[in-house]
Amino acid sequence: MHEFSLARATKDTIVNKYNGLHKFIIYIGQIQQIDIELFKEALFEEIRELNIDVVFEEIPAKMKCNVCQYVFIYDKNSLNSEEQEDIHFLPETIYIYLRCPNCKSNDFTIVEGRGIFVKPL
Numbered sequence: 001m002h003e004f005s006l007a008r009a010t011k012d013t014i015v016n017k018y019n020g021l022h023k024f025i026i027y028i029g030q031i032q033q034i035d036i037e038l039f040k041e042a043l044f045e046e047i048r049e050l051n052i053d054v055v056f057e058e059i060p061a062k063m064k065c066n067v068c069q070y071v072f073i074y075d076k077n078s079l080n081s082e083e084q085e086d087i088h089f090l091p092e093t094i095y096i097y098l099r100c101p102n103c104k105s106n107d108f109t110i111v112e113g114r115g116i117f118v119k120p121l
């Protein structure tokens with residue numbers, strides 16, 4: 001049900017912060033514990049009565065290694081589907097499956113690609 005509260009929060013942001021605007025881009029972080037299709041459906045339902053257009057874009061996750069400062073992108077395809085699923089449902093497992101490509105450390109920080117952001121178009 002997480003998706004429904006996120007959809008409502010997104011609508012509230014649109015209505016309260018950007019009152020009067022009609023076109024938005026919704027950025028969805030790649031490391032996000034939600035069912036994106038369900039979120040979209042819930043959001044369309046929330047804004048059905050409003051005169052609003054939205055488009056969606058996924059933001060790739062960006063990591064910074066705490067050991068060597070190397071910045072790298074989470075490449076889904078470097079993991080098998082089971083590992084991808086684990087990360088989807090429990091983002092913290094990314095520290096088990098992913099290593100810094102430069103120094104192989106799993107001590108890194110996710111600097112981008114979590115959460116949902118709304119921007120007017």
Ligand SMILES: [Zn+2]
Pocket residue numbers: 065066067068069070100101102103104105
């Ligand atoms: Zn490193």
